[in-house]
Amino acid sequence: MINKLVKxxxxxxxxxxxxxxxxxxxxxxxxxxxxxxxxxxxxxYQKLFSCTxxxxxxxxxxxxxxxxxxxFFYKGGRFPFKNGEFGSVVSTQVLEHVxxxxxxxxEINRVLxxxxxxxxxxxxxxxxxxxxxxxxxxxxxxxxxxxxxxxFKIIACRKSINDIRVIxxxxxxxxxxxxxxxxxKIRTIFYLLLISPSNLLGSFLSRILPENDDLYLDNIILxxxxxx
Numbered sequence: 001m002i003n004k005l006v007k008x009x010x011x012x013x014x015x016x017x018x019x020x021x022x023x024x025x026x027x028x029x030x031x032x033x034x035x036x037x038x039x040x041x042x043x044x045y046q047k048l049f050s051c052t053x054x055x056x057x058x059x060x061x062x063x064x065x066x067x068x069x070x071x072f073f074y075k076g077g078r079f080p081f082k083n084g085e086f087g088s089v090v091s092t093q094v095l096e097h098v099x100x101x102x103x104x105x106x107e108i109n110r111v112l113x114x115x116x117x118x119x120x121x122x123x124x125x126x127x128x129x130x131x132x133x134x135x136x137x138x139x140x141x142x143x144x145x146x147x148x149x150x151x152f153k154i155i156a157c158r159k160s161i162n163d164i165r166v167i168x169x170x171x172x173x174x175x176x177x178x179x180x181x182x183x184x185k186i187r188t189i190f191y192l193l194l195i196s197p198s199n200l201l202g203s204f205l206s207r208i209l210p211e212n213d214d215l216y217l218d219n220i221i222l223x224x225x226x227x228x
Contacts, residue, residue: 033087168202
């Protein structure tokens with residue numbers, strides 16, 4: 001409870017992370033068996049899944065080599081796994097940074113078992129980040145078309161933070177990049193003065209204003225491999 005309050009008052013990405021966590025949790029029952037997390041980072045959602053094994057895969061860079069949560073590294077081409085090795089694949093906020101999404105999804109399809117599930121999240125409305133490796137953001141129609149063209153059946157597609165909070169999240173992004181100081185003490189003061197009112201007001205207004213499915217932060221997609 002205390003941790004949630006701290007995030008509400010000081011986390012510039014409170015809305016985005018809350019929406020992703022809640023929606024991923026809603027699909028967690030489908031993620032079973034041996035699971036591959038592609039672009040795993042620090043494996044932030046591993047605790048949401050009940051699985052026999054959870055494998056993290058990352059691009060081989062000096063920075064990623066320091067991450068002790070990564071189990072396997074690759075150069076960006078073929079995944080270092082056998083065909084049909086995994087019952088489920090998870091990839092969160094990664095596809096937008098992939099220069100060749102067709103090859104990437106082909107590899108995910110290859111390592112998935114038949115009827116295995118893919119849980120994928122990608123941003124729709126967001127600022128450029130991790131430059132210069134931010135290649136594309138996806139509408140719900142775009143990501144659906146891309147997955148179906150790679151022999152995935154869409155089971156469900158949710159739009160995360162599809163209300164007034166999207167505006168406050170973008171405001172927080174601006175504050176985070178352009179106003180907040182690198183000095184920890186000064187940054188904390190900025191966050192308390194600017195981020196906390198934004199998070200509080202956004203949370204309140206989202207309860208009384210209507211949703212808007214045309215303007216949202218992220219797509220959360222559950223898909224199933226349908227080819228042999």
